[in-house]
Amino acid sequence: MTPTPPSNTNAWKHTACILCSVNCGLQVKVDDGHLVKIKGDKDNPRSKGYTCEKQAGLDHYQNHDDRLDTPLRRREDGTFEAIDWDTAIHEVAAKLAAIRDTHGGEKIFYYGGGGQGNHLGGAYSGATRRALGMRYASNALAQEKTGEFWVERQMFGARPEPDFERAECSVFVGKNPWQSHGFERARVILRDISKDPKRSMIVLDPRRTETADLADVFLQVRPGTDAFVLAAMLALLVEGGHLDEAFLRANASDGETLFDVLENVPIADYCERAGVPEEQVRKAANLIGQSSSVSVLEDLGIEMAPHSTLNSYLQKLLFTLTGNFGTPGTMNLGTHLGQLIGSSKDNKRSPVGGHRIITGLIPCNAVAGEILTDHPDRFRAMIIESGNPVHSLADSPRMREALDALELVVVIDVAHTETTEYADYILPGASQFEKVEATFFGGGFPDNVFQLRQRLFEPREGTLVEPEIHSRLCRALGAYTDEDLAPLREAAAESREKFGMAFLQTLSTKPQLADIVPVVLYETLGKSLPEGMASAALLWGATQSLASTEADSIRRAGFEGEGPALGDALFDAIISRPEGVVITSDPFDITFDRIHTEDGKLELVIPELVQELADLIDEAPPSKNDAFPFILAAGERRTSTANTIFRDPSWRKKDKDGALRMSPADAARLGIDSGGRVRVTTKRGSVETLIEITDTLRDGHITMPNGLGLRYTDENGERRVHGAAPNELTSSEDRDWIAGTPWHKHVRAQVEAIA
Numbered sequence: 001m002t003p004t005p006p007s008n009t010n011a012w013k014h015t016a017c018i019l020c021s022v023n024c025g026l027q028v029k030v031d032d033g034h035l036v037k038i039k040g041d042k043d044n045p046r047s048k049g050y051t052c053e054k055q056a057g058l059d060h061y062q063n064h065d066d067r068l069d070t071p072l073r074r075r076e077d078g079t080f081e082a083i084d085w086d087t088a089i090h091e092v093a094a095k096l097a098a099i100r101d102t103h104g105g106e107k108i109f110y111y112g113g114g115g116q117g118n119h120l121g122g123a124y125s126g127a128t129r130r131a132l133g134m135r136y137a138s139n140a141l142a143q144e145k146t147g148e149f150w151v152e153r154q155m156f157g158a159r160p161e162p163d164f165e166r167a168e169c170s171v172f173v174g175k176n177p178w179q180s181h182g183f184e185r186a187r188v189i190l191r192d193i194s195k196d197p198k199r200s201m202i203v204l205d206p207r208r209t210e211t212a213d214l215a216d217v218f219l220q221v222r223p224g225t226d227a228f229v230l231a232a233m234l235a236l237l238v239e240g241g242h243l244d245e246a247f248l249r250a251n252a253s254d255g256e257t258l259f260d261v262l263e264n265v266p267i268a269d270y271c272e273r274a275g276v277p278e279e280q281v282r283k284a285a286n287l288i289g290q291s292s293s294v295s296v297l298e299d300l301g302i303e304m305a306p307h308s309t310l311n312s313y314l315q316k317l318l319f320t321l322t323g324n325f326g327t328p329g330t331m332n333l334g335t336h337l338g339q340l341i342g343s344s345k346d347n348k349r350s351p352v353g354g355h356r357i358i359t360g361l362i363p364c365n366a367v368a369g370e371i372l373t374d375h376p377d378r379f380r381a382m383i384i385e386s387g388n389p390v391h392s393l394a395d396s397p398r399m400r401e402a403l404d405a406l407e408l409v410v411v412i413d414v415a416h417t418e419t420t421e422y423a424d425y426i427l428p429g430a431s432q433f434e435k436v437e438a439t440f441f442g443g444g445f446p447d448n449v450f451q452l453r454q455r456l457f458e459p460r461e462g463t464l465v466e467p468e469i470h471s472r473l474c475r476a477l478g479a480y481t482d483e484d485l486a487p488l489r490e491a492a493a494e495s496r497e498k499f500g501m502a503f504l505q506t507l508s509t510k511p512q513l514a515d516i517v518p519v520v521l522y523e524t525l526g527k528s529l530p531e532g533m534a535s536a537a538l539l540w541g542a543t544q545s546l547a548s549t550e551a552d553s554i555r556r557a558g559f560e561g562e563g564p565a566l567g568d569a570l571f572d573a574i575i576s577r578p579e580g581v582v583i584t585s586d587p588f589d590i591t592f593d594r595i596h597t598e599d600g601k602l603e604l605v606i607p608e609l610v611q612e613l614a615d616l617i618d619e620a621p622p623s624k625n626d627a628f629p630f631i632l633a634a635g636e637r638r639t640s641t642a643n644t645i646f647r648d649p650s651w652r653k654k655d656k657d658g659a660l661r662m663s664p665a666d667a668a669r670l671g672i673d674s675g676g677r678v679r680v681t682t683k684r685g686s687v688e689t690l691i692e693i694t695d696t697l698r699d700g701h702i703t704m705p706n707g708l709g710l711r712y713t714d715e716n717g718e719r720r721v722h723g724a725a726p727n728e729l730t731s732s733e734d735r736d737w738i739a740g741t742p743w744h745k746h747v748r749a750q751v752e753a754i755a
């Protein structure tokens with residue numbers, strides 16, 4: 001690949017921030033390999049110029065000491081040696097093929113596939129995975145969203161999204177959008193809501209967060225007791241006659257077994273168990289019941305805590321039972337270009353532990369257990385791409401042990417990480433500013449925006465873009481030859497129309513190529529696209545498939561044509577408008593057409609969860625635990641955290657080592673001052689950290705940031721770990737019974753002052 005240098009280094013270029021799922025549009029100026037000026041991009045149709053403060057640090061991602069610039073192979077003594085790409089590709093392909101031939105391709109496990117802003121690599125990896133006969137995968141979503149996906153699949157057959165821009169009442173459950181975002185222009189919208197007397201905000205969180213400070217009703221719930229508050233709120237909606245009976249009759253299935261349980265919820269008792277005043281819960285229920293539109297968003301605060309899947313269900317009942325669906329300001333179903341998540345229809349289970357596989361993902365907390373066993377079906381090898389599981393999954397010591405136990409670990413990353421240390425081969429990817437990239441996280445409703453970022457820099461010497469890595473692996477595995485692709489290359493050089501026809505023709509005569517479609521597109525159509533754009537080829541397939549299912553929505557966004565021509569028009573817009581494109585535009589009531597349950601109705605009853613709801617009544621109150629008296633939320637989002645995307649600690653201007661937050665009363669009892677050091681111990685491990693005393697927390701509740709505890713060279717040239725890594729403290733057995741999602745927000749801990 002011989003990329004052309006950017007023509008005018010002085011011009012503003014369109015790109016996006018890659019630090020959270022929102023991917024705010026940016027304009028940047030680059031110079032000598034650096035991002036030197038960064039500002040919000042007013043031309044981005046979704047973020048409209050908005051950013052938070054974190055984007056200012058992006059050059060710390062692009063340029064730092066631990067970026068990789070050559071393939072590496074582990075030596076016998078554990079050190080790494082540089083090798084060339086041909087050697088790397090051929091050895092990796094040969095070793096993976098040997099494991100497939102001896103044990104079966106399904107013994108090779110795939111982890112990762114993208115972070116917050118890079119989902120193309122994972123999409124291309126599908127080719128390598130199928131070429132090897134791999135079957136099992138996981139990624140970070142299986143330690144946060146899979147419980148929610150499982151509920152959504154049954155209730156809606158799709159994923160409803162909130163509309164906080166228009167909602168009269170906005171509800172945040174275990175979510176702190178002021179810091180973590182999760183929807184576009186979050187701070188502007190939160191401020192607008194709080195200033196408008198006609199609109200309201202409800203926040204459920206044990207910590208008085210920046211978001212909670214703006215709320216009309218802040219329910220400072222005792223950690224891990226959300227199910228009780230949510231059950232009480234639902235019971236109050238029933239009691240207060242707030243259900244939208246007409247809506248439910250028209251659109252929902254029979255909910256009798258659910259209502260039977262809700263009618264028997266002891267409201268006062270449940271509020272007390274959750275540690276929130278009953279009259280505040282009543283106020284919240286009334287706001288939800290009386291508002292003309294309600295939107296709800298959950299996140300890690302309930303997804304990583306006890307009853308997490310149940311909480312996702314109860315949260316969704318808040319808006320469903322009150323008919324807040326399919327109208328402005330409520331919950332709606334949009335379109336998707338490209339698939340981030342698989343289907344969860346079939347009831348597949350993991351090969352060793354029999355854990356439920358949801359949207360194609362094995363629970364993260366089950367991964368080590370599928371390796372550390374002598375079960376014949378255990379995983380033998382792993383491909384890890386754009387993920388740092390040694391750091392981000394529960395129980396880091398056990399993850400390290402698991403990676404050590406594998407016969408082969410191949411890691412594709414841009415940086416040396418806690419995970420690459422356990423690799424047999426490290427394949428260096430070009431950074432997200434050195435290639436075309438995109439996110440497949442949702443792009444909004446009623447207008448859905450897709451942005452294909454174009455590269456700002458040439459790939460660093462020695463690196464390759466992931467689609468090229470997968471293409472070379474597939475070739476080395478014998479999944480295709482140049483001869484197979486010749487007709488497609490010719491057609492691509494002629495016209496898009498010819499290519500479309502040749503593509504269908506080739507797949508019908510050579511069905512084995514259907515397994516590796518992403519790579520076929522990359523090698524053929526991709527090579528006919530403008531310089532450096534080959535990785536966009538996969539999106540041609542995605543636009544064609546969207547055009548076949550959502551033609552009217554695409555036309556409403558201003559595109560013309562029928563069938564493949566409509567898909568082509570959309571594709572051309574995406575590759576030529578790097579600021580982002582509105583790809584579909586919808587009327588709100590289309591939401592009802594997008595319900596994909598078995599009978600087309602909203603499903604009110606999920607039997608396992610109705611039972612769990614009923615059983616809450618017998619749940620013993622949390623016992624006093626003298627050995628571990630604190631509840632630790634291990635992994636809080638702060639202005640100074642960005643998962644492990646930034647490795648260089650100097651990007652953090654504040655809270656450099658990530659303090660443990662604690663209430664004044666707890667600190668006084670332990671005799672600790674702000675800035676003092678403590679040892680935090682759990683049943684699994686122990687770390688040292690600084691203390692920050694804050695009146696935002698309940699007594700007995702402590703929080704530490706996510707993403708810290710990374711090894712990096714300090715000012716004195718020494719390699720050391722900066723801050724504490726949360727997963728040295730977590731255990732993989734503490735997890736939800738349905739989805740296997742971890743209880744990272746609910747870790748029992750002890751804290752001692754260090755002299």
Ligand SMILES: Nc1nc2c(c(=O)[nH]1)N[C@H]1C(S)=C(S)[C@@H](COP(=O)(O)OP(=O)(O)OC[C@H]3O[C@@H](n4cnc5c(=O)[nH]c(N)nc54)[C@H](O)[C@@H]3O)O[C@H]1N2
Pocket residue numbers: 019020021144173174175176177179180181182204205206207209221222223224225226299300301302305633635636637638639640641642643706707745
């Ligand atoms: N600044 C920054 N933003 C980020 C990220 C980042 O690293 N840094 N990461 C991104 C990613 S990957 C994600 S998934 C999102 C996550 O975004 P959030 O889920 O909003 O982030 P957290 O701070 O982890 O947790 C949210 C809230 O849960 C609360 N909580 C803890 N225990 C409980 C409980 O028992 N019940 C309830 N109701 N709440 C509880 C915490 O006090 C916290 O305010 O953020 C994204 N945005």
Ligand SMILES: Nc1nc2c(c(=O)[nH]1)N[C@H]1C(S)=C(S)[C@@H](COP(=O)(O)OP(=O)(O)OC[C@H]3O[C@@H](n4cnc5c(=O)[nH]c(N)nc54)[C@H](O)[C@@H]3O)O[C@H]1N2
Pocket residue numbers: 115116118121140141143144300385386387388389391392393394412413414415417429430431432466634635636642643644645706726727730744
């Ligand atoms: N205890 C605890 N643990 C948690 C959490 C918590 O709150 N508490 N939060 C969890 C959540 S919600 C998430 S999403 C995860 C996040 O954790 P991970 O899924 O591990 O993701 P990241 O830290 O975002 O970084 C992934 C890797 O991608 C690499 N990378 C960046 N750009 C590229 C690229 O272009 N190509 C390639 N190949 N690699 C690239 C980075 O160097 C990094 O190694 O952590 C989870 N872990």
Ligand code: SF4
Pocket residue numbers: 017018019020021022023024050051052053054055181
């Ligand atoms: S971190 Fe998120 S909200 Fe902040 S600029 Fe980046 S994408 Fe936007």
Ligand SMILES: [Mo]
Pocket residue numbers: 140144
């Ligand atoms: Mo996440």
